[in-house]
Amino acid sequence: MKASRAAWLFLAPALLVLAVFFLLPVLGALALSFTDYDLYALADLHNLRFVALGNYWMLLHRPQFWAALGHTFYFVAVGVPLSLAASLGAALLLHSPLARCKALFRTALFAPVVTTAVAMAVVWRYLFNTKYGWANHLLGLLGIHPVDWLGDPHWAMPTIILFAVWKNFGYNMIILLAGLQAIPAELYEAARIDGASAWRQFRHVSLPLLGPTLLMVAILTVSGYFQLFAEPYVMTEGGPLRSTTSVLYLMYEDGFQWWNLGTATAEAFVLFLVMFAVTAAMLRLSRKEAA
Amino acid sequence: MSPRLAKALVNGLLLGGAAVALFPLLWMLAVSFMPAGTSNALPPPLWPAHPVLDNYRQLFEHAGMGRYLLNSLLISGAITLLSLACNLLAGYAFAKLRFAGRERLFRALLALLVVPAQVAMLPLFLLFKYAGLVDSYAGVVLPGMASVLGIFLVRQYARGLPDELLEAARIDGASELHIFLRIVLPLLRPVVATLAILTFLTAWNDFMWPLIELTGQGHYTLPLGLASLAREHTEGTEQMMAGSVLTVLPVLVLFLSMQRYYLEGLLLGSVKG
Numbered sequence: 001m002k003a004s005r006a007a008w009l010f011l012a013p014a015l016l017v018l019a020v021f022f023l024l025p026v027l028g029a030l031a032l033s034f035t036d037y038d039l040y041a042l043a044d045l046h047n048l049r050f051v052a053l054g055n056y057w058m059l060l061h062r063p064q065f066w067a068a069l070g071h072t073f074y075f076v077a078v079g080v081p082l083s084l085a086a087s088l089g090a091a092l093l094l095h096s097p098l099a100r101c102k103a104l105f106r107t108a109l110f111a112p113v114v115t116t117a118v119a120m121a122v123v124w125r126y127l128f129n130t131k132y133g134w135a136n137h138l139l140g141l142l143g144i145h146p147v148d149w150l151g152d153p154h155w156a157m158p159t160i161i162l163f164a165v166w167k168n169f170g171y172n173m174i175i176l177l178a179g180l181q182a183i184p185a186e187l188y189e190a191a192r193i194d195g196a197s198a199w200r201q202f203r204h205v206s207l208p209l210l211g212p213t214l215l216m217v218a219i220l221t222v223s224g225y226f227q228l229f230a231e232p233y234v235m236t237e238g239g240p241l242r243s244t245t246s247v248l249y250l251m252y253e254d255g256f257q258w259w260n261l262g263t264a265t266a267e268a269f270v271l272f273l274v275m276f277a278v279t280a281a282m283l284r285l286s287r288k289e290a291a
Numbered sequence: 292m293s294p295r296l297a298k299a300l301v302n303g304l305l306l307g308g309a310a311v312a313l314f315p316l317l318w319m320l321a322v323s324f325m326p327a328g329t330s331n332a333l334p335p336p337l338w339p340a341h342p343v344l345d346n347y348r349q350l351f352e353h354a355g356m357g358r359y360l361l362n363s364l365l366i367s368g369a370i371t372l373l374s375l376a377c378n379l380l381a382g383y384a385f386a387k388l389r390f391a392g393r394e395r396l397f398r399a400l401l402a403l404l405v406v407p408a409q410v411a412m413l414p415l416f417l418l419f420k421y422a423g424l425v426d427s428y429a430g431v432v433l434p435g436m437a438s439v440l441g442i443f444l445v446r447q448y449a450r451g452l453p454d455e456l457l458e459a460a461r462i463d464g465a466s467e468l469h470i471f472l473r474i475v476l477p478l479l480r481p482v483v484a485t486l487a488i489l490t491f492l493t494a495w496n497d498f499m500w501p502l503i504e505l506t507g508q509g510h511y512t513l514p515l516g517l518a519s520l521a522r523e524h525t526e527g528t529e530q531m532m533a534g535s536v537l538t539v540l541p542v543l544v545l546f547l548s549m550q551r552y553y554l555e556g557l558l559l560g561s562v563k564g
Binding site: 013111118125131178251 | 298301302305306308309313314318319331334377378380381383388400403405406408410413414417418439466467471492495513518522553554558
């Protein structure tokens, strides 16, 4: 009896914080998304009206929202596979018995992960400057014409994707590397005796055994990439021609520049539902494949 | 492929990858020491011919970076200390103290991880607005005072502690708090270090919630100050790079000095328990 009282006392501070500053606001968000909370309601709560699913209905008919959802999907669909490929490639290189100075390379490749996204996005803006940036300078050496990376609606999102891959690949690299190291050496030994090439060893030993880790990493990366915000905020301000406006960027604009909190919370919830559906589908698909 | 060629290929690729990973960081550092306006040249210079500290001096004297630096240290430090206290207590309770509904409650907490933090941000802003906490340090620190991931991490680690040790202390009549402070906490030291560095780095780099909550420049953290300078488009390249160095360097140094703990935490947090 005494032990359980101690337990609740130990739990109280953390549970209180999570309940008041997370659970309550999430429930509040759901309630808020059924109202027309705006600047007038902010001034006087009597102006608040219940609109049921009105905000969601309006979102479905708002091209801006569909565009933002499209940009976010573009970022996720291209960015996640690229990130995972970079992570897996780097992990395989670090795991190779031929690699030297492994600790040093691991630290160097991981360094971008701990940097501040906002600061590095600023650096990226200058590296991809049309006139003086290194990206175009290097392309120029290869005889390729300068690209207006952040000023051209076709190139702005790819530039942000490149940045995200650079910034994040090290994180999954560490997890995949640990996964590779957990594969018993005897399996490779056996494959080698059977005359399997390096590629076949990767395809038939590493990849299947790494499967569960890859799936977990993919799901975490997908949910992380759906939350695109700081990069467009600093690098492009959602432009050019709103081509990098993500759902969260739109939510921030609607909520904190126009004070349409009802609309903005509905946007947040739709994003949440989309993320949930996509990650659940990934889980399901992989289970079906395994079965 | 000959073994020699394979070895050259693997190490060459690693070297190339490391160069790509580090180039933006080194370039940022180099440009931050260039006199104003000199980095905008063709070919783009890699090294400051005449290194100066003017950019940093400008940032502190005119752009208020000293204040932002102090705010960042204060907020990240407070979040780290307070969340350590909350998460350690809760994580230990979930691992070692027996109470009704323990597993169910823990699973409910893990379910919270599915909800992206941004969903809570708008109502949280309203809550703080009515509580008079908008644009205050407390408004950034309070929501960061506990995290499900932190509790999870502590629980994972604390489950490995020997029960006999705790039972022996209980038989000796020690109170639960005494056991926690005197016996458990010293044994949890590695996970404390891991959690401390993970939390500090996350708090330091955090952007969206502080951006919403801190409406006045007086409370800005470094990322906020830097982002607002970047969106004004008035500062030169060199000064922006100096600002980026100031923002990134503290966490990079912290990471390098405590790398082992950081990477352990990353792996511990990614293993299903």
